[in-house]
Amino acid sequence: MTQINFGDDLADQLRNEVGAQAKKPFKTWYISPVTLGKGSYYLYVEKLTGLPIITQKLSTFTYIFENVLHELGFLTAKQQERINRIVTETIQYRYNPDETSPLIAEYKQAIKKHQEELTEGLTDEAKLHLPENDLMSDFSLSLCALLDEKHEILKHFCRVANDVIPIKIGKPRPGTSYCTITPQFRDPRDWEKFIGQDPAKNHQTVLAIQDNNVKMIEQFFTTEYGKTIKNRDAAEDVLGRFLNDFLFHDQIDLVTTNLAAVNQYYWDILVDGPNKFPMDVLDRFFTFLSHAGIVNKPAAEHVAENLQYAFDTFTGANEVSYDAMNEMLANHPQMIDDDYDLIMDAIDRGDFPESFRDTLAEFDANKKQAKVAKVRYTNPAQVKMTYKIRVTLADFTPQMSRVFYIAGDQSIENLQTVIIDIFHGYFGPMFDLVNEKTGDCYMSPFFLGDDFPLQIDAPDDVIDASKATVSILNKGDQLVLTYDYNDDWEFNVTVEELVPNYVGYQPIVSEAKGYGIIEDIGGTGALKEYYCKYQCGDVDPDFKEWLGGELIDLDSVDINELNLELREDGE
Numbered sequence: 001m002t003q004i005n006f007g008d009d010l011a012d013q014l015r016n017e018v019g020a021q022a023k024k025p026f027k028t029w030y031i032s033p034v035t036l037g038k039g040s041y042y043l044y045v046e047k048l049t050g051l052p053i054i055t056q057k058l059s060t061f062t063y064i065f066e067n068v069l070h071e072l073g074f075l076t077a078k079q080q081e082r083i084n085r086i087v088t089e090t091i092q093y094r095y096n097p098d099e100t101s102p103l104i105a106e107y108k109q110a111i112k113k114h115q116e117e118l119t120e121g122l123t124d125e126a127k128l129h130l131p132e133n134d135l136m137s138d139f140s141l142s143l144c145a146l147l148d149e150k151h152e153i154l155k156h157f158c159r160v161a162n163d164v165i166p167i168k169i170g171k172p173r174p175g176t177s178y179c180t181i182t183p184q185f186r187d188p189r190d191w192e193k194f195i196g197q198d199p200a201k202n203h204q205t206v207l208a209i210q211d212n213n214v215k216m217i218e219q220f221f222t223t224e225y226g227k228t229i230k231n232r233d234a235a236e237d238v239l240g241r242f243l244n245d246f247l248f249h250d251q252i253d254l255v256t257t258n259l260a261a262v263n264q265y266y267w268d269i270l271v272d273g274p275n276k277f278p279m280d281v282l283d284r285f286f287t288f289l290s291h292a293g294i295v296n297k298p299a300a301e302h303v304a305e306n307l308q309y310a311f312d313t314f315t316g317a318n319e320v321s322y323d324a325m326n327e328m329l330a331n332h333p334q335m336i337d338d339d340y341d342l343i344m345d346a347i348d349r350g351d352f353p354e355s356f357r358d359t360l361a362e363f364d365a366n367k368k369q370a371k372v373a374k375v376r377y378t379n380p381a382q383v384k385m386t387y388k389i390r391v392t393l394a395d396f397t398p399q400m401s402r403v404f405y406i407a408g409d410q411s412i413e414n415l416q417t418v419i420i421d422i423f424h425g426y427f428g429p430m431f432d433l434v435n436e437k438t439g440d441c442y443m444s445p446f447f448l449g450d451d452f453p454l455q456i457d458a459p460d461d462v463i464d465a466s467k468a469t470v471s472i473l474n475k476g477d478q479l480v481l482t483y484d485y486n487d488d489w490e491f492n493v494t495v496e497e498l499v500p501n502y503v504g505y506q507p508i509v510s511e512a513k514g515y516g517i518i519e520d521i522g523g524t525g526a527l528k529e530y531y532c533k534y535q536c537g538d539v540d541p542d543f544k545e546w547l548g549g550e551l552i553d554l555d556s557v558d559i560n561e562l563n564l565e566l567r568e569d570g571e
Contacts, residue, residue, distance in 0.1 A: 001486065001523065002087050004029045004044065004061075005096035013058070016095035023525070025164050026087050030101045034108055037119045041139075043108070045101045049157040050147070052107055054140045056132055062088040067137035073313035074158050074267035076260050076306045079165045086164075090486050103147065110146040118142060158264055159250070167259035167306075170296040179293040181223060185215035187294060188254040195257055199248045206248060213243040213255070216289075225288040235281045241265075242282070255289070259299055262286075263306050270314045279307040376472055383408045383471040386502030387495060391419050391481070393517065394490040395524045398555070400514030402562075405499070406470055406507040412442045413465035418507045419481055419491055422562045423516035429484035433465065433493070436478045442468060487523040509562045515554045518547070527554070 006014050009032060028047040033040060034054075044053040044061060053065050065087055069080045111118060121142055122135060144153055171189070172179050191209050199206045217239050220226040229235045246265045247253040253261060262282055269278050283304045290300035344360065385408040393400040402422050406415060416433050420426075433442040442465040473479075479493040521527055531554050533539045544551055 001488070002027050002029065002089075002091045004031050004091060004093050005099055006031050006093055007095075007097040007100065009033055011095060014093045014095070017092040018094075024086070025160050026083060030099075030104055031093075032100070032104050032108070034111055036111055036115065036122070039122075041136075043104065045103050045107065046157075047101060049160055050101065050103045050151055050153045051157050052103075052140055052143050052153075054136050054143060056136060060133060060136070062091070063133045064136045064140065067133055068140050071137065071141060071313070072154070072157070073270070073310040074154075074264045075161055076167055076263050076302075077309050078167065079161050079260060082165045083161060090488055092486070103151070106147055107143060110143065114146060162258055162260050162264070165260075166257075167302070169256050169259050169299045171256075172290070172293050172296045176293070176296075178291060178297055181219075181288070181292040183216075183292040183294065184219045185212050188212065188256045191252075191254060192256075194252045195254060196251050199252055202252060206252065209252070209254070210244045210248075214240075216255075217243070219292075220285055220288045223288055223291075225284040225291075229281065229284065231277070234277065238269075238278045238281045239285055256295060259302060259306070262303055263310050266307050267310055267314070270310065274311065274315055276311065279304075279311060282307060377468045379408075379469075379471040381471075382474075382498060383469060384500075385471065386499040386506060387470050387473065388497035388499060389415070390494045390496050391423075392492045393423065393514070393524070394480075394492050396514075396527060398514065400516060400554075401512070402509055403496070403511035404507055404509045405502065405504075407502075408469065408471035408498075410470050410507070411466050412463075412468045412470060412472075413444050414507075415470050416442070416444070416465060416481060418566065419493065420483055421565060422509055422512070423491070424519075425483055425489075425517060426519050429486065431481060431483040432462075433479055433481045435473075436480060484519075487517075487520065487526075489517055489523065505567070507566050509559050509566070512557045512559050512562060515552060515557050518552060530554075 005028070025048050026046060030045050030047065032043050034043045035041070039056070042055045042058060042061075044055070044065075045051070046053075051068075053061060053068060055061050055064050066084050069075070069084055072080070075083070118139070122139060148154055171187075188209070191205060194202055194205050194209075217236060220239070221229075221232060221236075226232075226235070242262070242265050243255060246268075247255070247257075247261065266278055266282065269275060286295060286300040286303040289295045290297050344357075387406050387408055389404055389406060391402045391404075400423070402419075404418065404422065406418060412433060416431055420431065430447050431444075432447075434440070435442075441462045443462050444465050473495050475495055475498050477495040479495075481491040481493055483489040483491070518527060518530065521530060530539070530543070534551060534554065539551055
């Protein structure tokens, strides 16, 4: 859960929300009001890196943060997606006047000092057509630039992103058919134990790695991948600066450490102007490394994809032109699905006419109708079977699990409520069940009705859990039940067995480990913290009072009590 801390200057606008303390990178932010000219804004600052986000409304933070991320081409698309999910999935505001970021004051001073140029940026005629979110994204990046030279904010953000979400590089298995080149250099992984260490304190190791990198480059130019490069000197410079300079700038890194480092290096080159030559050189070089058995083929292929994405982000090529979109809508409606969000954004900011919205609405309706027509709610061959289901609370140790039996003619909605019930949930928050193999998402119609304040964007192909029955599941299916989008409990669900001619009451729990969850505690992180304190006898008295005056032993579970509750619920 992302925690945004506020002080007295926003106490009259924000409600204090209690939850688990955010500890992971990108999860803690500070907010304070700022003024620019006659306008009032909100300044958000990320704790670890100092990245600023400016909004006009409290409700638009997530959208503007996502926009800013998409401008950071030194991150791969995968990293952008993961960071966006980490930050925006669940947010709480906490009154914390005793803690703030020192950069808040520096940003406010910078806004005051650069009032004129920042105001001009917001009122520039070339930007008047932009929607608020895009305008605020530009404002955020302009503000960041004012302090970036002093604090290296974007560089720090990139470094943390690479630590938290590294793009790991696999090595081909022995005997892989595409490994056709015998390397005349050592595998860089021989120096893996030095990754992250200070180059200045490991001088001899650095020299050994750099010498090996030179041999790597020399062999590259003897192969078909390097021979055909026209400007060898320039290519050697690109590879030499990457392998023997960039990868040793702050710490020791190897060409096999993190694929995202290639993006960061290329982005630094693009800052001096669009240039595709380094992209081609790096693409060829990693292809060579894959054939030499140093990196696997998927990693080599991702280099080209990631660098092209960075180039398109830098040059603005990811934007969709009016003529291209008009032609697509008129002649290739099947292509709309891939670029649906881009088209809607363009319509919202006025780049495309409102008539396109009607076309998309028609496309949407047809797509949903086709999906509904294909949905299977029952499997007649399995509807009389009894299902043996195993459920485990994700990301928690010691294991909390249940094994239970449920009839195939029961609804998926009933399956969901049984799981929540036997783990001591209360059903108030929202929940969904996703089949990892098929991608089908099951939700109660109660959560999808017009009167329900939906907290997330439900998938277009969501399936009514009250209509679908357990019989559509098959032996071996792996599903994930997400319960309470604030605490974000996840349960791994496995269909272990289909039992014919089952005799006995069902649903019924046959095995159980651990108590279950504690509602509103703040998710698995907070549950782990409580478990440790309980084991040490160090639970805060206020927390005990919050629990109703009696502590919960998370190692304890009573199967008879669980089954009694299931019987009472079924009567």
